Amino acid sequence: MPTFLKSFAGKRIFLTGHTGFKGSWLSEWLLGLGGEVWGFSLPPPTTPSLFNRLALKGRLNHRQGDIRDAAALKRALWAARPDYVFHLAAQPIVGAAHQDPKGTWETNVMGTINLLEALRSLRRPCAAVMVTTDKVYRGCPDSRGEDDPFGAIDPYGGSKAAVELAVEAWRNAYFQVPRSARGAFPRVALATARSGNVIGGGDWASDRLLPDCVRALSRGDPIVVRNPRSVRPWQHVLDPLAGYMKLGAELHDALAGHRAGKLAELSGPFNFGPAEEGHRPVREVVAQVLRGWPGRWRKAHLRSPQAEAAELRLDSSKARRLLGWRPRWGFERAVDQTVAWYRGASAPRGAAKMTLAQLGEYTAT
Template sequence: MSEFWRDRSVFITGCTGLLGSWLVAELVQRGARVTGLVRDLVPQSRLYTGDWHQRINIVRGCLEDLPTLERAINEYEIDTVFHLAAQTIVGVANREPLATFEANIKGTWNLLEACRKVGGVTRIVVASSDKAYGDQEILPYDENTPLQGEHPYDVSKSCADLICRTYYVSYGLPVCVTRCGNFYGGGDLNFNRIVPDTIRSALRDKPVVIRSDGSYIRDYFYVRDGVLAYLHLAEQMDRREIWGEAFNFSNELQITVLELVRKILGLMGKSYLEPIILNQAKNEIIHQYLSAKKAREMLNWKPEYSLDECLQETIKWYQDFLLDRLN
């Protein structure tokens, strides 16, 4: 394993979330000195169930509080920042757009401003989303696709992307942006998302409820592949020519919501559970998937896991996690 991360001081926002908890674990195992920003105590997060919280520094606070971010970056002498924290649930964004804008837009400019004012940070990786592109006719999306979100969550990511760009262009801040699809994997506690909801429903021998008509195409990205992609990008940021750039990370599979549900049910031996399709989704993009050509060519990156392998690992995690709760 590379020695790149050994003793490197790393700041992670969103470390109780799905991607953040896996990233914390990987960086700790690689010898990094990790500091995490934590807003809420989430006891079922992998950060706590895996006892990773005992091996990192924890700063209590939120992205909307600039002085807290400045203090953390200064006092812990941060070298590398992974900005993962955000309000990520589309339904929540639709109900509370202002809170979503505060977290996702203001939170991003606060973090970048803290890095700019304190100094010393050599690389910043900011998590955006494929939703930043909005609804486009030409698929797949590449990094030259215009950022034109229309719904609250999508707009928040479009704005955050542009703020990252201006901090690079105007101030030379060493920042790169990641745009990934829908993360899934063990540890996702948002059971309104299709993968954990399908697995939990199947374990209870109940049909999963699909909010859309099931035909929406999404880009599903395994969390462990995501962690490796983020680390790979950060390591590549010794090359100044990639500063200010955005990169799509994707396994480049085109799959509908209904196809994914049926694949999971098949792997669990529950194909007889016919999904309930509500066709009630609102303020959501219909078809969306990414091209990762730029990351493959500029970063020499590729995903490490197959879809079936990812789903089987994910199913196993939820079987173990939910076993006591289902009995």
């Protein structure tokens, strides 16, 4: 097992968005590592949901709540007294943001600001990783590193770019990193984490490629693909989650050890995308899915109502350089594991078995 995973044993970890796809994987992983998990979220966003399939509600400190409710969020954070915070709660669907941009901004931007405000009142060292996305950048196809300019290719991407700015503003104003070990240390260390297009078992969101494939294949229908040529950075969910955890662990060490230089280096944005080979057109993802689950696909007749970038890329060399993080599962393995999960999940207790088996396999990789 990679050593940084041991940092979470016996620690208090506050998760927002723990009822969602990524949050459920992260909850299961942290529980398996001996972490004490405190979750604050709305109910699972889909039916079925990984959260329910893993029966997580009874295994962690579950609190149902809305991050737009500043007082409720602050109470939950205080009750948890966390060593770590992973902020994943969001309205994360591009199409839904197009339908409801104001609601999306209220959740993504004001929800994050409510959390930042609550973090100001913490009295113990805490490392907070705020999750954004590769869609914070301007819609240019070049491989994008952390310092490339933000933009707003759509209301969802724009909301997450605003989250990046809010985190930077609160860090500069209230959680300032000292210039030397003799300076005053903040109680909270803050970083943001961006991933690419995340795939993995247990996602049932609408308007996402892999869940759309699984729904069509289980009905015996062809998979309908909107933009087969669009290139996206595809990666298995465990890869970015490992990145968030490694970042959290190192931030906490730097904070607790009063290592000013290291803390300054880590208190910023990080990309956790796939290797170059994981940047593939949608049609290659579909072809790989069909190798594991035979069926058909066809192109959609209608064009998507919202603008979509032809190519999105992510440069994750900073995470490699500063954290020693690298993606462990390549493109084919990521898709194959995802398809295997859905196929295995229909058996009794299949979702839990597949999730635990894949977590075990990943940490042994």
